[in-house]
Amino acid sequence: MRMDNERPRRASAGALLLLCLAACGADTTTEDGPAHVAFTVRGRMPDVDPVTYAIEETGGPLAADVFEREIEAALAAWRDAGPVRFERGELGSADVTFGWRSGAHDACPSFGADARIAHTGPTTPGTFVHFDAARAWVPRADEGESLYHTALHEIGHALGLGHSGDPGAVLNAEYANAPAVPSLSDRAALASLYGGELDPAPGDLVIAGDVALRHVAPVGVSDYALLDVDGNGADEVLVWRTDRGGGGALMIYAFAPGPELLSTAGPLWGAVAPGAEVRVGEAVGGERVIVSVYDNGREVARALEETGALRLVTEPVEWRVVASRSQGDVDGDGEKEQVSRRAAR
Numbered sequence: 001m002r003m004d005n006e007r008p009r010r011a012s013a014g015a016l017l018l019l020c021l022a023a024c025g026a027d028t029t030t031e032d033g034p035a036h037v038a039f040t041v042r043g044r045m046p047d048v049d050p051v052t053y054a055i056e057e058t059g060g061p062l063a064a065d066v067f068e069r070e071i072e073a074a075l076a077a078w079r080d081a082g083p084v085r086f087e088r089g090e091l092g093s094a095d096v097t098f099g100w101r102s103g104a105h106d107a108c109p110s111f112g113a114d115a116r117i118a119h120t121g122p123t124t125p126g127t128f129v130h131f132d133a134a135r136a137w138v139p140r141a142d143e144g145e146s147l148y149h150t151a152l153h154e155i156g157h158a159l160g161l162g163h164s165g166d167p168g169a170v171l172n173a174e175y176a177n178a179p180a181v182p183s184l185s186d187r188a189a190l191a192s193l194y195g196g197e198l199d200p201a202p203g204d205l206v207i208a209g210d211v212a213l214r215h216v217a218p219v220g221v222s223d224y225a226l227l228d229v230d231g232n233g234a235d236e237v238l239v240w241r242t243d244r245g246g247g248g249a250l251m252i253y254a255f256a257p258g259p260e261l262l263s264t265a266g267p268l269w270g271a272v273a274p275g276a277e278v279r280v281g282e283a284v285g286g287e288r289v290i291v292s293v294y295d296n297g298r299e300v301a302r303a304l305e306e307t308g309a310l311r312l313v314t315e316p317v318e319w320r321v322v323a324s325r326s327q328g329d330v331d332g333d334g335e336k337e338q339v340s341r342r343a344a345r
């Protein structure tokens with residue numbers, strides 16, 4: 001099943017644009033190796049205790065009680081996975097409203113024009129999840145248009161999660177494995193956004209003592225730095241893969257005052273050369289660069305564009321290291337926050 005449901009994201013001034021690659025690569029989560037998860041974030045709900053929901057029960061191919069039952073089961077799976085609580089609200093005022101639609105409807109992309117079977121509005125109170133009523137839905141199954149599994153995926157989007165590179169994740173765009181409950185990478189994304197219970201792990205980046213990016217930067221397969229990529233006065237947290245299997249991928253995490261995780265850009269593949277020393281800095285002219293320094297001294301610089309894109313710098317460029325690892329103003333409040341990587345126990 002395929003549930004791509006990206007909608008254009010409104011970019012606030014100075015904010016990083018979200019670059020979402022639907023076909024994110026696999027991660028390297030293993031039982032005994034470093035657990036690196038490649039979740040992405042597309043927004044945050046201001047309050048998740050509770051998130052209110054409403055269900056438009058009619059207009060679809062499934063009975064109203066079945067529709068309600070499977071949606072509430074999917075909500076319960078997310079509740080059990082982390083810090084989010086759900087409460088039944090009123091139609092018209094709930095944070096998230098679930099309903100059937102078909103063809104051209106509302107201000108949404110039309111159903112039926114492509115393979116998408118459901119979609120979710122922007123992550124903000126008053127958002128919605130629409131299911132394509134013209135599909136052959138079944139309440140719950142490992143194959144076909146499974147309402148439960150689709151609702152599980154879309155609720156993740158409503159909570160602010162983007163697509164995950166983890167093939168076993170509920171938020172994987174292809175969602176081939178159809179997990180019945182959120183995976184580690186789904187839960188790491190949720191905990192990075194909203195806190196809550198998730199065992200501290202090596203590879204957590206702890207910011208200002210109480211916010212943590214979970215499972216994103218394990219020692220041995222990744223490194224990180226702080227840099228104001230988009231020049232808005234707040235430092236983003238950059239994490240890149242150092243291992244050969246990681247594809248040189250770079251993730252960029254942007255924060256709102258608090259600090260609170262707000263959005264991610266990436267993965268940007270090939271941002272760094274695996275095995276090379278990596279430095280992050282600013283070129284003459286102000287451009288932000290990420291530079292791979294090979295053993296023979298050769299430098300390959302890539303410019304980080306404000307749009308979240310990556311450009312190979314072909315002309316010789318002078319640059320200086322400006323990034324820090326231990327402190328930066330990640331939320332743009334004028335004061336620096338401490339940043340540290342949770343050590344292996």
Ligand SMILES: [Zn+2]
Pocket residue numbers: 003004005006153157163173
């Ligand atoms: Zn999706």
Ligand SMILES: [Zn+2]
Pocket residue numbers: 101105106108109119130
């Ligand atoms: Zn719609």
